[in-house]
Amino acid sequence: MSDDKTLTKIPHFDGHYDHWSELMENLLRAKGLWSLIENGFEEPKQETRLTEAQQAQLDDAKTKDHQVKHYLFQAIDRTVFEQILDRRTAKIVWDSLKKKFGGNLKVKKSLLNALRREFEVLEMKRDETITEYFARVMVVANKMRSNGEEMTDTKIVEKILRTLTDKFTYVCVSIEESKDIETMSVDELQSTLVVHEQKFRRVHREDEDQVLKIEGRSNSTSRGRGSYRGRGRGRGRAVFNKATVECYKCHDLGHFQYECPNSSKEANYAELEEEDELLLMAYVELHETSRSDAWFVDSGCSNHMCGNSKMFSSLDTDFTHSVKLGNNTRMKVTGKGVIKLFLQGVCYTVSDVYCVPELKNNLLSVGQLQEKVSQFCLKTECAASIIH
Structure with a gap:
């Protein structure tokens, strides 16, 4: 058998006769062997004498018929093979397959x-x-x-x-x-x-990268500074062990910088002195920034805060409170509402923003951002489980 025949891919019979027979017919026509399926051949009776040319023609027909049977047998498994009782010629094998699998309307x-x-x-x-x-x-x-x-x-x-x-x-x-x-x-x-x-x-990858950046910044700014305080919280903060805290000043374990016995300066970060106080953990004055619509992402900030009441799309002025800064000063919260921010042509709605008129810099809380992302993921997973 030539290399071309050896490499021929035989369509496997998977029970769908019409599809398989069309593929097999196309293969046999391409090989010039389809006439053996259409017409078949009959061997002459033993007493018949053949000329040399007739004998050569008969031998060639037998060889080609064996070749067609080889293709057919390669296409079927043993179970189907054993259902074919008469395998004398390729035409008989083909007609048997057609009768069993192609012509049965009930099947x-x-x-x-x-x-x-x-x-x-x-x-x-x-x-x-x-x-x-x-x-x-x-x-x-x-x-x-x-x-x-x-x-x-x-x-x-x-x-x-x-x-x-x-x-x-x-x-x-x-x-x-x-x-x-x-x-x-x-x-x-x-x-x-x-x-x-x-x-x-693409959007999912960008969102994941942004969350990783925010978490990375939160972790880097919280080392030994007690930035776990307040309402802002992220992943992995449910269990807290103070023994693992490293002081940012002396680098010893077991206390924060503001508790450091070697510190002679007043702590720059607020403590949980009053439960009803809302804490703004870090406070930075950017004198070079004069735009009232500028926003800064702060990992120590416990809540989103804005100093311009005109930026709120809705504002509940009945809500009042106060915040305590890292320099021990206090600012009054005159309301809570919703602000819409436009970033690269996309509108983002930020809720639960405190209106603090004395605030010079608008602040976005990393903790609240992470909390919203976690709530969204949880709701999505719950909804998916209900649907499925």
Whole structure:
């Protein structure tokens, strides 16, 4: 057998006769062997005398017939092979397979019903990509087509739009509103969803990088300074062991800088003297900054705070309190409300912001930002578990 025949990939018979027979027919036609399936050949009776040319022609037909049978036997497993009782010629083998698997309408109907159920329950997995899900859907759809089911692109498109994960909901709504689903091809839908999937991944990576930066800054500024105090909190702060705290001044363990016995200066950070006090742990005056709409991210700040009441989109003036600064001065809180910040063309809504008219610098609390991210992730996971 030549190298070309050795490397020939034989289509495996998986029970779907129509699909397999079309592939096998195409292979045999390409090899110039299909006439042995259509017409077959008969060996002459033993007493018949053949000329030298006739004998050569008969030997060639036998060789090619064995070659076709070799392809057919390679395509079926042992169970199917044993169902073929007469294996004299390739045509007899082919006709036997066709009779058992291709011509039985009851078998095809039963298989099609199973495929319909499989198609109906298909839905995208949470960790699955668009390309992977489309491949799963198309495998079932093509099997249904090969068994006589009419599977239009519209039917497949509608199925996919119904069964994507929650993060594609607004994309599906946008597609249904802006495009004609009746004329949309499967390839067009896949390319559109792949583009949105890439955007989701890019935004997710940027969000993760930003959270890591915020957490990194929070950890670096809190070493030995007691910045765990106040309402701001992040991951890993539920359990606190003071024995592991390193003093920022003398570098000994077991106390903070403001408690250091070697310190002769007044502590620059507020202590928890009164439970009803809201603490602003770090206070920095930036004299060179005169813009009232400038914001600074502060890992020691216990709450978001703004000194300009005009920046609030809504403000509850019935809420009053006071904050104590690191230099032991106090400022009055005259209200609590919502502020909208625009960053790179995107509007972000910041809630629970305290209005402190005496404050020179607007501050965003790292603790509150982390708390909002943690709450959002928890709600998302809970909602996903309920849906699934």
